[in-house]
Amino acid sequence: MLKKLYLFVFIVISFGFILIKTKTAFETKRPNILFLIADDAGIDFSAYGSSYTETPAFDRIAKEGILFNRAYTPNAKCSPSRSCILTGRNSWQLEAACNHAIYFPPHFKTFPEILAQNGYEVGLTGKGYAPGKALTYDGKPRKLIGESYDHFTLTPQTKYIAKTDYAENFKGFLSQKKDKPWFFWVGFHEPHRAYEYGSGARKGNKKTTAIQKVPNYFPDTDSVRNDFLDYAYEIENADGHVARILKTLEESGQMDNTIIVYTSDHGMPFPRMKGNQYEHSNHIPLAIMWKNGIKTFNRKIEDYVSFIDLAPTFLDAAGINPSSSGMHPITGQNLFKIFNSSKSGQVEESRNFVLVGQERHDFGRPKDVGYPIRGMHKNGMLYLKNYEPDRWPVCNPETGYLNCDGGVTKTFILNQRRYGIEKKYWKLCFGHRPMEELYNVNNDPDCIYNLINNVKYTSLASQLKKEMEKKLKAQGDLRMQGYGHIYEEYPNAEIIGFYERFIKGEKITTAWVEDTDYETGMIDDY
Numbered sequence: 001m002l003k004k005l006y007l008f009v010f011i012v013i014s015f016g017f018i019l020i021k022t023k024t025a026f027e028t029k030r031p032n033i034l035f036l037i038a039d040d041a042g043i044d045f046s047a048y049g050s051s052y053t054e055t056p057a058f059d060r061i062a063k064e065g066i067l068f069n070r071a072y073t074p075n076a077k078c079s080p081s082r083s084c085i086l087t088g089r090n091s092w093q094l095e096a097a098c099n100h101a102i103y104f105p106p107h108f109k110t111f112p113e114i115l116a117q118n119g120y121e122v123g124l125t126g127k128g129y130a131p132g133k134a135l136t137y138d139g140k141p142r143k144l145i146g147e148s149y150d151h152f153t154l155t156p157q158t159k160y161i162a163k164t165d166y167a168e169n170f171k172g173f174l175s176q177k178k179d180k181p182w183f184f185w186v187g188f189h190e191p192h193r194a195y196e197y198g199s200g201a202r203k204g205n206k207k208t209t210a211i212q213k214v215p216n217y218f219p220d221t222d223s224v225r226n227d228f229l230d231y232a233y234e235i236e237n238a239d240g241h242v243a244r245i246l247k248t249l250e251e252s253g254q255m256d257n258t259i260i261v262y263t264s265d266h267g268m269p270f271p272r273m274k275g276n277q278y279e280h281s282n283h284i285p286l287a288i289m290w291k292n293g294i295k296t297f298n299r300k301i302e303d304y305v306s307f308i309d310l311a312p313t314f315l316d317a318a319g320i321n322p323s324s325s326g327m328h329p330i331t332g333q334n335l336f337k338i339f340n341s342s343k344s345g346q347v348e349e350s351r352n353f354v355l356v357g358q359e360r361h362d363f364g365r366p367k368d369v370g371y372p373i374r375g376m377h378k379n380g381m382l383y384l385k386n387y388e389p390d391r392w393p394v395c396n397p398e399t400g401y402l403n404c405d406g407g408v409t410k411t412f413i414l415n416q417r418r419y420g421i422e423k424k425y426w427k428l429c430f431g432h433r434p435m436e437e438l439y440n441v442n443n444d445p446d447c448i449y450n451l452i453n454n455v456k457y458t459s460l461a462s463q464l465k466k467e468m469e470k471k472l473k474a475q476g477d478l479r480m481q482g483y484g485h486i487y488e489e490y491p492n493a494e495i496i497g498f499y500e501r502f503i504k505g506e507k508i509t510t511a512w513v514e515d516t517d518y519e520t521g522m523i524d525d526y
């Protein structure tokens with residue numbers, strides 16, 4: 001009898017021990033997530049074949065993980081792009097967060113907030129959600145991505161590279177955290193403008209001849225090429241931090257159980273790129289490495305993936321059911337089929353499209369209106385619809401085309417028109433656009449040859465338009481229901497009524513463009 005009792009007690013204790021062990025094992029299995037995001041970097045990384053940018057850390061992540069050849073942001077501007085990452089929803093599903101410098105609606109929860117509520121340690125260094133502002137219901141500052149770790153600084157290589165020592169701040173975060181799994185966001189301020197002119201050549205030892213070709217919508221000049229090199233030098237600076245971050249992670253013994261995502265919020269801060277919805281605007285670099293989760297590595301994937309696919313991927317990896325997480329329904333789909341596959345190329349047949357679009361980015365039009373666009377990439381084609389083609393696409397000339405950051409290339413193109421030298425580049429970058437555009441992105445990634453009036457493409461264009469509108473309607477896009485004006489009415493969180501105030505003579509500075517960007521003469525847009 002006593003023996004049986006001992007046996008019973010032994011079994012109970014053992015079973016309890018197994019339960020505890022299992023729980024601990026589950027805890028250690030939940031992966032950490034390291035999210036590395038450049039600010040305004042196109043796909044100019046050596047893993048993608050860039051001839052003038054060396055990015056060994058990005059390339060390592062791609063080689064020991066997956067390189068995505070068709071990754072897109074739904075909206076090519078800082079705040080709306082980051083809103084899509086944080087919520088897993090497209091920007092037309094995010095009310096005010098569709099726009100650039102607005103107040104992030106308090107009722108949209110972000111995936112880092114949900115991770116924190118579910119036992120993750122969450123933090124960031126550098127740029128998080130910006131320049132939009134986030135407040136709680138009662139008007140207090142809201143941390144969409146946890147606590148900031150910006151204590152450590154350094155002396156940067158140029159006067160425009162941030163002083164933030166991203167890599168050291170990550171080390172600081174890692175040394176403080178307890179036994180919990182963690183999420184850490186490294187938001188580089190690079191390669192956002194401004195640049196130190198000539199730094200790419202002078203400090204990065206780069207040659208203008210290394211650039212195989214500048215896009216067809218830019219004049220091919222020495223100053224434009226130098227602008228590219230200065231941008232590339234800033235990307236390399238960020239990549240140097242990533243190399244240090246990977247070393248810290250490796251030394252901590254946590255490399256294998258960490259999902260590492262390295263990307264950028266949208267394309268280059270040059271005319272016709274950032275702030276538009278062309279191929280070079282939305283196509284972003286994306287490499288993902290996860291030793292414990294991606295068994296077949298060094299793969300190149302052709303599936304179309306979107307930023308909205310990241311939030312569900314992270315939540316699922318953390319064992320959190322997105323639909324009961326407290327977030328608004330997520331539109332994106334997790335990337336696990338791609339992670340678990342051993343295939344390169346196309347893995348999921350259904351991933352053959354992405355949707356893109358915008359409403360208001362930077363201000364600079366009468367009545368603070370935007371330039372609404374919707375578009376769809378599918379099977380190598382890009383269909384775009386511009387809903388207000390009478391408006392200036394990059395904002396009004398007399399207020400400096402404010403939706404295009406100032407810089408050497410912009411100044412050069414504006415001067416070419418002003419001095420009667422050449423108008424075609426100005427027309428492509430700043431001039432009015434037709435209501436519909438269609439491009440063969442495989443043959444024409446610069447999106448120069450609009451095929452919309454080519455009879456061979458009439459049926460394809462109408463199919464794409466129909467399919468795009470059907471998908472947008474299903475996603476609750478207000479513009480598809482005749483309420484597009486609502487997106488224009490969300491107040492700006494920076495300056496309201498800039499255009500009218502400037503025209504009346506008020507002195508308001510806009511730090512992101514040059515004083516010479518403001519046009520003073522009449523513009524003949526024909």
Ligand SMILES: [Ca+2]
Nearest residue numbers: 039040078265
């Ligand atoms: Ca940006």
